[in-house]
Amino acid sequence: xxxxxxxxxxxxxxxxxxxxxxxxxxxxxxxxxxxxxxxxxxxxxxxxxxxxxxxxxxxxxxxxxxxxxxxxxxxxxxxxxxxxxxxxxxxxxxxxxxxxxxxxxxxxxxxxxxxxxxxxxxxxxxxxxxxxxxxxxxxxxxxxxxxxxxxxxxxxxxxxxxxxxxxxxxxxxxxxxxxxxxxxxxxxxxxxxxxxxxxxxxxxxxxxxxxxxxxxxxxxxxxxxxxxxxxxxxxxxxxxxxxxxxxxxxxxxxxxxxxxxxxxxxxxxxxxxxxxxxxxxxxxxxxxxxxxxxxxxxxxxxxxxxxxxxxxxxxxxxxxxxxxxxxxxxxxxxxxxxxxxxxxxxxxxxxxxxxxxxxxxxxxxxxxxxxxxxxxx
Amino acid sequence: xxxxxxxxxxxxxxxxxxxxxxxxxxxxxxxxxxxxxxxxxxxxxxxxxxxxxxxxxxxxxxxxxxxxxxxxxxxxxxxxxxxxxxxxxxxxxxxxxxxxxxxxxxxxxxxxxxxxxxxxxxxxxxxxxxxxxxxxxxxxxxxxxxxxxxxxxxxxxxxxxxxxxxxxxxxxxxxxxxxxxxxxxxxxxxxxxxxxxxxxxxxxxxxxxxxxxxxxxxxxxxxxxxxxxxxxxxxxxxxxxxxxxxxxxxxxxxxxxxxxxxxxxxxxxxxxxxxxxxxxxxxxxxxxxxxxxxxxxxxxxxxxxxxxxxxxxxxxxxxxxxxxxxxxxxxxxxxxxxxxxxxxxxxxxxxxxxxxxxxxxxxxxxxxxxxxxxxxxxx
Numbered sequence: 001x002x003x004x005x006x007x008x009x010x011x012x013x014x015x016x017x018x019x020x021x022x023x024x025x026x027x028x029x030x031x032x033x034x035x036x037x038x039x040x041x042x043x044x045x046x047x048x049x050x051x052x053x054x055x056x057x058x059x060x061x062x063x064x065x066x067x068x069x070x071x072x073x074x075x076x077x078x079x080x081x082x083x084x085x086x087x088x089x090x091x092x093x094x095x096x097x098x099x100x101x102x103x104x105x106x107x108x109x110x111x112x113x114x115x116x117x118x119x120x121x122x123x124x125x126x127x128x129x130x131x132x133x134x135x136x137x138x139x140x141x142x143x144x145x146x147x148x149x150x151x152x153x154x155x156x157x158x159x160x161x162x163x164x165x166x167x168x169x170x171x172x173x174x175x176x177x178x179x180x181x182x183x184x185x186x187x188x189x190x191x192x193x194x195x196x197x198x199x200x201x202x203x204x205x206x207x208x209x210x211x212x213x214x215x216x217x218x219x220x221x222x223x224x225x226x227x228x229x230x231x232x233x234x235x236x237x238x239x240x241x242x243x244x245x246x247x248x249x250x251x252x253x254x255x256x257x258x259x260x261x262x263x264x265x266x267x268x269x270x271x272x273x274x275x276x277x278x279x280x281x282x283x284x285x286x287x288x289x290x291x292x293x294x295x296x297x298x299x300x301x302x303x304x305x306x307x308x309x310x311x312x313x314x315x316x317x318x319x320x321x322x323x324x325x326x327x328x329x330x331x332x333x334x335x336x337x338x339x340x341x342x343x344x345x346x347x348x349x350x351x352x353x354x355x356x357x358x359x360x361x362x363x364x365x366x367x368x369x370x371x372x373x374x375x376x377x
Numbered sequence: 378x379x380x381x382x383x384x385x386x387x388x389x390x391x392x393x394x395x396x397x398x399x400x401x402x403x404x405x406x407x408x409x410x411x412x413x414x415x416x417x418x419x420x421x422x423x424x425x426x427x428x429x430x431x432x433x434x435x436x437x438x439x440x441x442x443x444x445x446x447x448x449x450x451x452x453x454x455x456x457x458x459x460x461x462x463x464x465x466x467x468x469x470x471x472x473x474x475x476x477x478x479x480x481x482x483x484x485x486x487x488x489x490x491x492x493x494x495x496x497x498x499x500x501x502x503x504x505x506x507x508x509x510x511x512x513x514x515x516x517x518x519x520x521x522x523x524x525x526x527x528x529x530x531x532x533x534x535x536x537x538x539x540x541x542x543x544x545x546x547x548x549x550x551x552x553x554x555x556x557x558x559x560x561x562x563x564x565x566x567x568x569x570x571x572x573x574x575x576x577x578x579x580x581x582x583x584x585x586x587x588x589x590x591x592x593x594x595x596x597x598x599x600x601x602x603x604x605x606x607x608x609x610x611x612x613x614x615x616x617x618x619x620x621x622x623x624x625x626x627x628x629x630x631x632x633x634x635x636x637x638x639x640x641x642x643x644x645x646x647x648x649x650x651x652x653x654x655x656x657x658x659x660x661x662x663x664x665x666x667x668x669x670x671x672x673x674x675x676x677x678x679x680x681x682x683x684x685x686x687x688x689x690x691x692x693x694x695x696x697x698x699x700x701x702x703x704x705x706x707x708x709x710x711x712x713x714x715x716x717x718x719x720x721x722x723x724x725x726x727x728x729x730x731x732x733x734x735x736x737x738x739x740x741x742x743x744x745x746x747x748x749x750x751x752x753x754x755x756x
Contacts, residue, residue, distance in 0.1 A: 021670030029677060036685045040700045042692075043421065043505035049694065090551065091722070114545045123553030124721050126561045127421040127505065128692050133548065134512020140546050141519030148526050155535055162490030164529055166442070166522040169494040170511050172501035173468065183504050290669050295399045298676075299410065306414045311690070313506055315427075316420035335471065342502050345469050 004222050008230025012204060016234065025199070030192050030242055037188045038254045041311070042180040045131040047075040051095040053086045054079070058106035064117070064143055068099065073135045086120070096122050097132055109147065174342040182257070185250040186337040187310045190330050192246065193239045193269070194276055195301055200235040201280025202293040205372075210289050224373055232277040239273045250341075259344030267347075268336035271354055274361030275329035282368035309334050332356045378607065382600045386608025390582070394612055403577055408570045408620050409627075415566050416632050419690070420558045423509045427455040429464050429473040436484035442495065442521050446477070451513040468500045475499055475510050487525060552721040560635065563628040564716040565689035568650070568709050570624050572683045573676075575617050575651055579658030580665075580675035582609045583751065587666035595753075602753045610655045617651045618644075628720075637723030645726070646719070649736040650712040654679065656743035663750045683709030688717075711735045 016022055050068060054061050068074045077095055080086040089095040098120040108115035119136060123129045145165060153160050175182045208214040217227060247265075250256045283300065287293040306312070307321060308330035314322055325331045332353040339345045339353075347354070394400045428446060432439050446452045455473055458464060464476035476498040480486070486493045497514050501507040553560045586592040595605065625643065628634045658675050665671040685691065686700070687709035693701060704710050711732035718724035726733065 021665070021667065021673060024670075024677075025673050029681075032677070032681060036681070040685050040691060040696050042695055044508075044695060045692075046695055092728075093718075116545050116547050118547050119549065121548060121550045123550040123556050124561060124717055125692050126553055126556040126558050128695075129550065129553070129556055130422055131505075131508055131512065134509065134515070136546060137512060137516045137519075141515065141523075144523060145519065145526070148523070148530075152530070152535065156533070159490075159533060159535075162529075162533075164487045164490050164522075164525050165492045166487070166518055166525060167492060167494050168511075168515050168518040169496050170514075171496060171498045172507055172511070173498055175501035175504050175507070178501055178504040178508055180504050183502060291399060291672075294669055294672060295402060299402070299406075302410065303414055306418050312419045312421065313423070313503060315425075315506075316423065318417050321418055338502050339469075343469055349466075349470050 001223075001226060004226050005230050005233070008222070008227065009233055012230065012234040015204075015207075022200075022203070026196060026238065029195070030245065033188055033192060034185075034246060034249055037184040038181055038250075041184045043127055043131075044178060044180050045073075045128050045135075048073060048097055048128075048132040048135065049095045050074040050076050051078045051080050051086050051089045051098045052076055053081075053083065053098070053100040055103045056101050056105035060106040060109050060147075061101045064101065064105075064139075067139050067143060071135070071139060090120050090122050093122065093124075096128060097136070099136075181254055182342060183338070184311070185246070185254050185256045186341040187334055188250075189243050189246045189269070190272065190308070190333045190337055191305055191310055192242050193272065193333075194304060194330055196242060197235045197239040197273060197276040198280040198283065198297055198301060199294075200238060201232055201277050202283040202287070202297055203290055204231045204235070205281065205284035206287050206290050206293045209284075225369075228281065228369065228372065232281065235277055235280065236270075236273050239276070240269065243269045256341060258341050260340030261346055262340075264346050264350060265336065265340040268333055268340070268350070268354060268357070271357035271361060272329055272333040272336075275357055275364060278361055278364035278368050281372060282364055285368060285371040285374075304328055304330055307331075326356075327360070329357050329360050378601070378604055382604050383608040383611070386600060386605055387611045390609050390612045393585070394578070394616070400578055400581070404574055404616050404620065407573060408624055411566055411570055411573075412563070412624060412627055412632075415562050415569075416559055416628075419562045421505060422556065422558055423474075423506045423513075424451055425453040426451060426475055426506070426510045426513075427473040428452050428475045428477060429455055429467050430457045430477045430479075431459065431461060431464055432457065432479045433481040434479050434483035438484040438487050439479045442479070442483075442518070443477070445517050445521055446514075449513065449517055451510070452517075464498060468498065471500070473500075474506065475514065477514075490529075559632055560721060561717070562690065563632050563634045564720040565687070565713050567621055567624045567628070567647075567716055568683060568687065568689065568713045569680070570620055571617055571647065571650055571712070572654055572679045572709060574620050575613060575654035576658040576661075576675040576679040577672055578613045578616070579610060579655045580661045580671040581668050582613075582659060583662040584666055584668040584671040588668055602751050603748055605753070606659060606748060606751055610659060613655055613658075614648075614651055617655070618647065621647045634720060636720055638719030639725065642715075642724070642726055642729065643719050646712060646715040646729070646733060646736065649733070649740045650708070652740040653708050653736065653743050656740075656747040659747050660743075660750045663747075679709075682707045683713075686710065687713040689713050708736065708739045711739075 052065055052068065054065055069076050078089060080089065083100065086098040086100060090098045100118040102116065102118065105115050121129045121133060149160065149163060152163050172178060208217060247258070251258050279300065283293055283296050287296055307325045308328050309325070310330065314325050314331070335353045336350050339350050394404070430443055432443065443454070447454050452475070461478065464478070467473045468476060478496040478498065480493065480495070483493060495518060497511065499507045499511055550556060586595055625636070629636045657679060661675050661678065662671050665674060683689065686704045686707045693704050693710070696704070714732045715729050718729055
């Protein structure tokens with residue numbers, strides 16, 4: 001039996017090597033995706049393009065302005081002369097936020113009336129806008145708190161150290177630099193394995209059917225289970241190779257930490273491959289030509305990719321979509337990937353994900369083997 | 378160019394699309410699927426972030442602070458625990474995103490004065506959600522702090538300068554007033570749909586003739602290479618326009634995305650973009666005489682850059698400089714810019730002259746290259 005499977009393996013790899021487009025499909029996407037998700041995919045907001053308009057020009061207003069310039073979060077691209085200039089810069093998309101300090105700002109502060117500061121935010125990119133608003137809030141809070149301290153210092157210096165002040169001491173765990181790269185690069189392993197192995201398996205079987213060599217295989221002494229193993233093992237090995245490659249590039253080149261146990265990752269990846277190979281097999285039983293398989297897998301992979309938490313958080317999705325994600329093996333693998341890379345957790349925490357993937361793999365595999373046997377008759 | 382012959386080719390291509398279930402699936406079902414998935418599935422804002430609380434003080438003051446978290450729509454107090462380890466375990470197992478630890482002498486230190494820190498342990502694995510959550514938490518805590526300070530000044534008999542906080546930020550959000558992720562994503566989906574429909578369908582045109590062996594017949598007819606190209610692409614141009622209209626209508630009426638520009642601007646940009654995408658799909662089809670290879674290369678060449686480097690989801694101005702330079706080569710970048718501006722800002726042709734000009738240049742270059750690429754030969 002092992003010898004027959006081995007011969008199947010050799011044949012599959014030969015076929016893979018001779019198919020030019022399959023080679024491109026295998027090699028180019030991992031490289032491109034790696035570079036793009038390592039460098040281009042970022043929800044981080046390092047610097048918010050800002051235009052300032054200080055119509056008060058007092059010591060207080062200048063203090064506020066200097067807080068924006070000094071924070072490192074805002075890149076002041078212009079000091080506007082009037083409101084129109086401020087509005088134009090935001091309108092043309094050159095500035096994401098426009099801060100306007102009205103005349104009388106210092107006076108209001110001294111009188112103890114709330115001094116309004118106007119902030120115009122370009123909401124086109126809602127996420128950047130939200131994060132920018134968070135930065136502005138932090139500056140405003142610091143300004144307000146220090147101003148209160150200052151007034152106490154002036155009025156009753158002896159009591160200054162008595163003024164209570166509550167602060168938030170943030171402890172961002174696992175990704176202290178808030179690097180999007182750390183979030184995306186481990187995920188790329190999952191998304192690439194999904195696309196590559198589902199397609200590879202589906203095509204490997206459908207090709208035989210399309211070219212008409214399936215009959216030849218059937219008359220050979222090979223048993224269906226050996227045939228399936230021979231068809232899926234190459235994809236399994238390719239999947240492992242992809243995972244290893246990206247793990248190496250991610251940790252060595254992109255400096256993403258790997259804090260967990262490689263064996264846990266290996267188990268997760270293997271279970272996930274169990275799911276994707278069965279999915280590929282199932283697709284192959286539903287199609288007679290490679291093009292049909294291509295189209296069908298596209299319609300399966302697209303939702304699989306979007307509804308996984310790869311880039312968009314599942315917790316923010318509508319409830320029905322959240323339910324759908326439970327059927328998606330990529331959802332579980334992503335937890336395993338981020339758990340082993342960033343959190344360094346082991347099976348004690350990740351066992352539900354492993355179990356879920358095993359269950360999905362077992363279910364899809366039995367359905368596809370059943371259908372496969374039927375399609376041979 | 379003979380218009381009669383072009384019309385004949387167009388008619389033949391239309392018939393072929395109608396009889397090819399896969400093309401129909403791509404043209405009709407895919408826009409619906411993409412709109413549904415991305416319109417509903419993509420939300421980057423964080424609401425009801427699950428919070429675990431470890432209140433080591435248990436005083437009235439600490440409860441007052443926690444009540445503010447409870448009242449905020451951004452947080453959801455999932456559980457109150459009585460040791461640090463439970464917070465760690467919960468964050469490890471993704472049961473909570475934020476763990477608040479109130480120090481044991483919180484109330485006493487508030488009375489004595491000075492700084493008191495409330496610890497916020499944030500799961501930063503998902504850096505974006507973490508960043509938003511910290512922003513919200515800071516706002517809650519600094520609001521609390523301000524009130525405590527004002528209260529203290531009043532009790533000390535200091536002129537508290539009225540009970541008002543010294544500073545208020547008046548937000549005015551332009552273009553996307555509610556900061557809805559949907560308003561930001563849906564216009565870009567039009568570009569994704571155009572890219573997929575245009576490039577995928579047109580990449581099959583020539584390859585199909587080769588695969589079915591009808592190329593010989595086509596070559597033996599008097600029709601010229603340019604007529605074949607134009608005739609073959611017209612159906613996909615029309616399908617693309619219909620799909621664009623469909624996406625825009627669903628976006629406006631179903632997803633309630635504001636549409637502030639003019640249909641004319643959108644039409645001009647969409648037509649130009651389609652010329653580019655169809656031209657590229659056609660060139661791929663000429664280069665690869667195999668439908669499967671052609672369509673997978675088409676997805677790789679067109680969809681990936683439009684998805685990642687067009688500003689569709691990831692802001693271009695935050696990318697590192699070399700990648701930002703590359704985005705200028707991505708035709709999708711210009712179309713996505715135009716789409717967002719037309720939908721949300723209501724920009725007209727003049728304001729969009731820059732990106733429109735880039736699309737025109739692309740259309741001319743790609744159009745010329747595509748006409749040159751295809752020759753009526755059998756070798």
